[in-house]
Amino acid sequence: MAGNSRRRGRRYSIRRSALHGKGAFALQPIPRGARIGEYTGERIVEDEADRRYPEEGDGPHHTFLFALADGGIIDAAVGGNSMRFLNHSCDPNCEAIEEDGRIFIDTLRRIRPGEELVYDYNFILDVPHTAAEKRRYPCNCGSRHCRGTILAKKR
Secondary structure, eight states, rough: OTOOOOOTOOOOOEESSSSEEEEEESSOBBTTOOEEEEEEOOOEEEEHHHHSOOOOOOSOOOOOEEOOTTEEEEEEEOOGGGGGOEESSSSSSSEEEEEEEEEEESSSSSSSTTTTEEOOOOOSSSOOOOOHHHHHOOOOOOTOOOOOOOOOOOO
């Protein structure tokens, strides 16, 4: 079940989101620094990710892929859990943490009941982040800090 914690009951539920598709919403207060869950799915290599999700066309691009530091990729569309429904925000209340080749989602601050759980995808492309690329990876978070894209800021 989504967001189960044996001691405290369900922490979140999955439902329609104004940000994008489905989202995860807190059912109860969640403290800062709490581990929400692990982002799971099939572990694949980059060539397989490219085969499954070719970069074609000019429309918005969407997958459940999560890149790991070792070059591996988690595809949550195959064997993934509810963590794949956490949406992007430029003003996140959660963060993704990689530990020993696994991805966990932790809260950055106290979460109120009803609040959507979001983290900054900080998506990085191997090509320049041009205006056209930014349009392919739009952000709809509505934050006053919104950069208009899920792409990471270029260093």
